[in-house]
Amino acid sequence: MSLVADGVSAGYHGRRVLTDASLTIGAGETVGLRGPSGSGKSTLVRVLALLHAPDAGHVTLDGERIAGVRHRVPASVRTRIGVLFQSPRAASDPRLTLADLIAEPLRAVRHPRERIAGRVAELADRAGLTADLLVRRPHAVSDGQLQRACLARALVHRPRYLLCDEATTMLDASTQALVAAVITAEQQATGMGVLVVSHDPALLSRWADRVTEVR
Amino acid sequence: MAETAVTTTTPGRAGLFRRPRFRAGTPVAALVLGVAVGAALLVPMIAPLDQSAVALGRAALPPSLPHPGGTDDLGRDVLHRSIYGLRVSLLVGVVAALAATVIGGVVGSLAGLLGGWVDRVLMRVVDTISALPHLLLGIFIVAMLRPGLGAVILSIGLTHWLSTARIVRSELLSLRTRPFIDAAIAGGAGRTRVLTRHLLPHVLPKIALATTLMIPHAVWHETSLSFLGLGLPPHLASLGNMINDGQRSLLTGAWWASIVPGAVIVVVTLAIAALAARGRDHLDPRVRAELNL
Numbered sequence: 001m002s003l004v005a006d007g008v009s010a011g012y013h014g015r016r017v018l019t020d021a022s023l024t025i026g027a028g029e030t031v032g033l034r035g036p037s038g039s040g041k042s043t044l045v046r047v048l049a050l051l052h053a054p055d056a057g058h059v060t061l062d063g064e065r066i067a068g069v070r071h072r073v074p075a076s077v078r079t080r081i082g083v084l085f086q087s088p089r090a091a092s093d094p095r096l097t098l099a100d101l102i103a104e105p106l107r108a109v110r111h112p113r114e115r116i117a118g119r120v121a122e123l124a125d126r127a128g129l130t131a132d133l134l135v136r137r138p139h140a141v142s143d144g145q146l147q148r149a150c151l152a153r154a155l156v157h158r159p160r161y162l163l164c165d166e167a168t169t170m171l172d173a174s175t176q177a178l179v180a181a182v183i184t185a186e187q188q189a190t191g192m193g194v195l196v197v198s199h200d201p202a203l204l205s206r207w208a209d210r211v212t213e214v215r
Numbered sequence: 216m217a218e219t220a221v222t223t224t225t226p227g228r229a230g231l232f233r234r235p236r237f238r239a240g241t242p243v244a245a246l247v248l249g250v251a252v253g254a255a256l257l258v259p260m261i262a263p264l265d266q267s268a269v270a271l272g273r274a275a276l277p278p279s280l281p282h283p284g285g286t287d288d289l290g291r292d293v294l295h296r297s298i299y300g301l302r303v304s305l306l307v308g309v310v311a312a313l314a315a316t317v318i319g320g321v322v323g324s325l326a327g328l329l330g331g332w333v334d335r336v337l338m339r340v341v342d343t344i345s346a347l348p349h350l351l352l353g354i355f356i357v358a359m360l361r362p363g364l365g366a367v368i369l370s371i372g373l374t375h376w377l378s379t380a381r382i383v384r385s386e387l388l389s390l391r392t393r394p395f396i397d398a399a400i401a402g403g404a405g406r407t408r409v410l411t412r413h414l415l416p417h418v419l420p421k422i423a424l425a426t427t428l429m430i431p432h433a434v435w436h437e438t439s440l441s442f443l444g445l446g447l448p449p450h451l452a453s454l455g456n457m458i459n460d461g462q463r464s465l466l467t468g469a470w471w472a473s474i475v476p477g478a479v480i481v482v483v484t485l486a487i488a489a490l491a492a493r494g495r496d497h498l499d500p501r502v503r504a505e506l507n508l
Contacts, residue, residue: 105402
């Protein structure tokens with residue numbers, strides 16, 4: 001059981017930013033990914049999240065080679081991979097309250113309505129989001145609070161793999177610790193594989209089982 | 216005793232004397248538009264107009280208490296007819312603007328969502344139509360159809376959708392690459408849900424604003440077509456017809472026959488444009504900040 005990028009090359013508008021990258025995230029494993037700015041770390045995350053089509057190579061999810069990206073991949077496959085983006089503000093629909101933000105992926109796959117509220121409350125509690133925060137919109141909360149809501153959203157489908165694209169870079173130390181603790185607890189409970197992209201060698205050495213470098 | 220550091224901030228002069236800027240134009244525009252729409256709706260109920268009645272005995276009377284807008288060369292009350300003309304102009308303006316919005320919205324959505332060759336082909340069509348003068352194209356469309364209200368609305372709808380298509384396309388192109396759309400797709404949202412839940416709600420306020428800004432354009436277009444004899448039949452009151460009829464009276468000194476309907480259209484379209492501009496300011500956060508809204 002693993003999420004694998006095999007010989008992936010990718011770019012934007014004909015400009016190659018990632019060449020022949022290979023990476024394996026095993027179940028229950030935490031893989032660190034580091035590299036200089038512009039080395040293609042975020043592009044590799046987008047390819048692994050099935051959001052960006054590689055120019056060459058392919059992604060394999062639990063032994064199944066994935067053809068296509070975005071809406072061409074069935075929702076049941078896409079939701080096996082959770083993504084935590086670098087900027088919570090850019091990754092949040094500014095119209096939704098934090099509760100709606102967390103519930104939205106469940107509503108999108110027509111999860112039974114009566115179970116949604118319970119799942120949102122459970123994840124909000126784990127992410128340290130109080131009831132008064134859940135009714136606020138993104139502009140009315142801090143980056144740390146919003147990233148915690150985004151973390152709850154990323155975990156809402158109980159993904160088998162979680163991709164954290166420099167997700168703690170702009171957070172204070174206590175929020176970084178909380179995010180890492182929530183992810184680790186989920187990992188221990190479900191055997192989720194985690195990819196941590198970061199510039200911070202100290203964070204990677206503490207958190208990741210092994211670290212891969214993109215050049 | 217422990218010393219406590221207290222930081223206080225004192226508002227400067229700018230802070231003390233800063234007041235939200237009051238723009239008198241907005242309530243005035245709202246009042247003008249309210250009166251105009253109220254008159255257009257109520258006057259036909261209170262004082263119905265016989266569109267084909269003439270009274271040569273009181274032809275070309277200057278503005279007075281019984282006839283505040285004067286009378287034309289057929290003895291018809293100019294202000295009364297202007298209000299009837301305004302009904303036509305507002306009806307045509309609103310319906311044509313909505314028609315243009317629907318056409319522009321569909322074309323812009325297809326171009327913005329599908330991208331690729333669909334986007335390229337549709338945008339070249341938009342560029343080609345943009346290169347043609349609107350009025351000439353409108354005249355051509357009306358000339359192809361039976362003259363009347365429907366032809367005028369169709370003519371305006373088919374010539375005024377271009378800006379809406381461009382707005383919708385550019386908004387969708389910008390939105391669909393935003394990380395929150397990626398997050399929605401990764402979370403399992405299908406195409407329809409992404410469109411209805413995450414894309415359209417962000418575009419709709421701008422579409423509504425574009426539609427409102429289009430109404431004055433549509434009103435002027437209708438007036439121009441009627442002025443050229445391509446709008447409503449000449450005996451029916453329309454602001455364009457009235458200005459066209461009234462221009463003959465200018466030579467005999469009866470300026471009111473064309474100036475009054477002209478003033479009605481200028482004032483009403485300026486009021487609509489002012490309110491739409493205010494709406495645009497509210498939608499743009501940078502302008503909001505500058506205006507202290």
